[in-house]
Amino acid sequence: MYTDLNNKVAIITGGSKGIGTAISKRFGQEKMSVVINYNSDEKGAQNAADEVKQAGGQAVIVQANVATEEGNQKLLQAALDNFGDLDVWVNNAGMEIKSATHELSLDDWNKMIAVDQTGVFLGSKTALAYFKKNNKKGNIINMSSVHEQIPWPTFAGYAAAKGGVKLFTKTIAMEYAKDGIRVNAIGPGAINTPINAKKFADKEQYDQTVSMVPMDRIGDPEEVAAGAAWLASSESSYVTGITLFIDGGMTLYPAFKDGQG
Numbered sequence: 001m002y003t004d005l006n007n008k009v010a011i012i013t014g015g016s017k018g019i020g021t022a023i024s025k026r027f028g029q030e031k032m033s034v035v036i037n038y039n040s041d042e043k044g045a046q047n048a049a050d051e052v053k054q055a056g057g058q059a060v061i062v063q064a065n066v067a068t069e070e071g072n073q074k075l076l077q078a079a080l081d082n083f084g085d086l087d088v089w090v091n092n093a094g095m096e097i098k099s100a101t102h103e104l105s106l107d108d109w110n111k112m113i114a115v116d117q118t119g120v121f122l123g124s125k126t127a128l129a130y131f132k133k134n135n136k137k138g139n140i141i142n143m144s145s146v147h148e149q150i151p152w153p154t155f156a157g158y159a160a161a162k163g164g165v166k167l168f169t170k171t172i173a174m175e176y177a178k179d180g181i182r183v184n185a186i187g188p189g190a191i192n193t194p195i196n197a198k199k200f201a202d203k204e205q206y207d208q209t210v211s212m213v214p215m216d217r218i219g220d221p222e223e224v225a226a227g228a229a230w231l232a233s234s235e236s237s238y239v240t241g242i243t244l245f246i247d248g249g250m251t252l253y254p255a256f257k258d259g260q261g
């Protein structure tokens, strides 16, 4: 646990399930006050809020589309109205659409870019403006993916967006470092969340994914949340502009794991 996080205020986008819920809960254990954003799953967000409260933190849920400027303003306003401040903004919301690239519709491409990339820009912009105005040494965490680094055929829109998140994170980390604002990304590998539910329900696909992980297992959302808590805390006070891969070694070229090549 990181005692410096006690009573700090965080916004977590896409908090109604998966990694967003795990981060919310972990922040609750850190006795933080959390604005849990959801797009459509109000029940999931409410469950996440209950978990935060049970863990010892405070929580409110707020419906907002992260791909819009109004949505992000609404989240900031909720943090200020309910908890009086903002310390940590986690741009976690994300989505993916599988399609051969020559058949990928412009509409589906735009959907992925809007949530996975523009959402990260708008959340960061909103947080940065607040931190600058209030002279706050705030903290931003962007949920990227191993696919900011590993190409992913038939998921070109997702990989393009996460690749964008990587350099966006590094760029604003540099731009605001002198203000004491830290900006980092997390690059999860294969994590057991609803985004993967269909794939992991199929034993063949599950085993195939595990075979790409040197640690030979799928990760838990709580293991990603642990990284978010560390990046949010002052234990990482000299860390900015990184992507923290939490991937069981997936980014280590596992095809070479038995000395091939």
Ligand code: NAD
Pocket (backbone or CB within 6 Å): 013, 014, 015, 016, 017, 018, 019, 020, 037, 038, 039, 040, 041, 064, 065, 066, 067, 092, 093, 094, 095, 115, 143, 144, 145, 146, 187, 188, 189, 190, 191, 192, 193, 194, 195, 196
């Ligand atoms: P998930 O599908 O369980 O959760 C994604 C959340 O984002 C959902 O709550 C969804 O409602 C929300 N969301 C989608 N569009 C939104 C919008 N327009 N406005 C607000 N919220 C919106 O997925 P997850 O696995 O928990 O993923 C969380 C993040 O981690 C995503 O950015 C994803 O790309 C990333 N990630 C996940 C994995 C994995 O293996 N699970 C791996 C790498 C990266």
